[in-house]
Amino acid sequence: MVAVFVDAEEAMAQEFERQFKDADPSVRIHRDPEIAPEALPKILADSRIAIIDHTQLPTPVAKQCKTLQHVVFLGTGARSYMNPEELAELGITVHTIKGYGDTAVAEATIALMWAAARDIALMDREMRGGQWLREDGMQLTGKTLGLIGFGGIAAEVARIAGGGGMKVLAWNRTPKDKVKGVTFVELDRLLADSHVLSLHLLLNDATRGFLNRDRIARIRPRALLINTARAALVDEAAMIEALASGHLRHAGLDVFNTEPLPQDHPLTKVRNVTLSAHSAFRTPEASENLVRSALEHCRRIVTKG
Structure with a gap:
C-alpha cells in the first residue's frame, strides 16, 4: 500500500x-x-x-x-x-x-462577525430557555475591520467586508503590495482603531501567543474578536478575562486549544462568545x-x- x-x-x-x-x-x-x-x-x-x-x-x-x-x-x-x-x-x-478553502473560511469569518455583532447566538440560547432577550447590536456598516495577517483568506474577508461598507485595515508580518480597498498600518494602530479584529496568521514559533495580554489590553474597547485561524495565536486566559470585563464586546471562535471543546471548558460558560466547531473550512x-x-x-x- x-x-x-x-x-x-x-x-x-x-x-x-x-x-x-x-x-x-x-x-x-x-x-x-x-x-x-x-x-x-x-x-x-x-x-x-x-x-x-x-x-x-x-x-x-x-x-x-x-x-x-x-x-x-x-x-x-x-x-x-x-x-x-x-x-x-x-x-x-x-x-x-x-x-x-479561502472562500469558505472567509465566509465563515464574516458569518461569525455578524453573529457576534448582533448577539445572534446569545439571543438564540436565551429564547430556547424561555427568555425574550433583546440586545442592542453593533452596526457594522461604516465600522473598521482589522486583519492580523494577510494571506488568501484575509484577502477574501477584505473583499466581502469592503462590499458590506466596512473600512478595512491590515497588518502583516512581511510587507505586502498595495491591495485595493485595504490600508496596511502598524500593529498598534490596527489594535487601537479596529471595531472588529480578525486573526489570519499561520501558527509557528514566532506567532504562538501572538495576541498576548499586553496586545489584548491595547485593543479598542468593546471591539469584537474573530478567530478562524488557530487558537494558540491567542492567550486564552487573557481573552476570557477581557470578555468577562467587557473590554472585548464579543468573540466569535472556530478554533480551540483542545478539540473537541470539553463541555466544562471555561469558554462554554462565557456569555459573550459565539462558538463553532472548527468548521469554517467545511x-x-x-x-x-x-x-x-x-x-x-x-x-x-x-x-x-
Missing part, C-alpha cells in the same frame, strides 16, 4: 473515492476519524504516505512508522499536530495544502479542492520516486 488516509470522516472518504482514478497510487481509506496517535504505526503498516486530517503525529510515534516517508496534511496547520522539523530529521517530509466546494490537492501530492510523490 502506497498511502493511507488515516482518519477519514465518511464525507471525506466518499470524496476521495469519487475523485480517485484507476492510474492513481493505491490509497487505503481508514474510516475512523477518532484514533489515538499510538495506533498509527499499525494503521500505516508498510505505507510510504500518511494522509492526515486532524490526528496528532508525535515524533516518537513517527519513529515507529518504519516505512513512512511523507505526510500529506489536509490543510495549512500541520504544526498544530506534528513537528515538521523533527519529522524531517527522521526523513519524513510534511506537505501542506494552501488555498483550498463546505463541499472546499472539501473537493482539498481532496484534489491531496491526490495531486500523492501523484507527485510517487512520480518522483
Whole structure:
C-alpha cells in the first residue's frame, strides 16, 4: 500500500473515492476519524504516505512508522499536530495544502462577525430557555475591520467586508503590495482603531501567543474578536478575562486549544462568545479542492520516486 488516509470522516472518504482514478497510487481509506496517535504505526503498516486530517503525529510515534516517508496534511496547520522539523530529521517530509478553502473560511469569518455583532447566538440560547432577550447590536456598516495577517483568506474577508461598507485595515508580518480597498498600518494602530479584529496568521514559533495580554489590553474597547485561524495565536486566559470585563464586546471562535471543546471548558460558560466547531473550512466546494490537492501530492510523490 502506497498511502493511507488515516482518519477519514465518511464525507471525506466518499470524496476521495469519487475523485480517485484507476492510474492513481493505491490509497487505503481508514474510516475512523477518532484514533489515538499510538495506533498509527499499525494503521500505516508498510505505507510510504500518511494522509492526515486532524490526528496528532508525535515524533516518537513517527519513529515507529518504519516505512513512512511523507505526510500529506489536509490543510495549512500541520504544526498544530506534528513537528515538521523533527519529522524531517527522521526523513519524513510534511506537505501542506494552501488555498483550498479561502472562500469558505472567509465566509465563515464574516458569518461569525455578524453573529457576534448582533448577539445572534446569545439571543438564540436565551429564547430556547424561555427568555425574550433583546440586545442592542453593533452596526457594522461604516465600522473598521482589522486583519492580523494577510494571506488568501484575509484577502477574501477584505473583499466581502469592503462590499458590506466596512473600512478595512491590515497588518502583516512581511510587507505586502498595495491591495485595493485595504490600508496596511502598524500593529498598534490596527489594535487601537479596529471595531472588529480578525486573526489570519499561520501558527509557528514566532506567532504562538501572538495576541498576548499586553496586545489584548491595547485593543479598542468593546471591539469584537474573530478567530478562524488557530487558537494558540491567542492567550486564552487573557481573552476570557477581557470578555468577562467587557473590554472585548464579543468573540466569535472556530478554533480551540483542545478539540473537541470539553463541555466544562471555561469558554462554554462565557456569555459573550459565539462558538463553532472548527468548521469554517467545511463546505463541499472546499472539501473537493482539498481532496484534489491531496491526490495531486500523492501523484507527485510517487512520480518522483
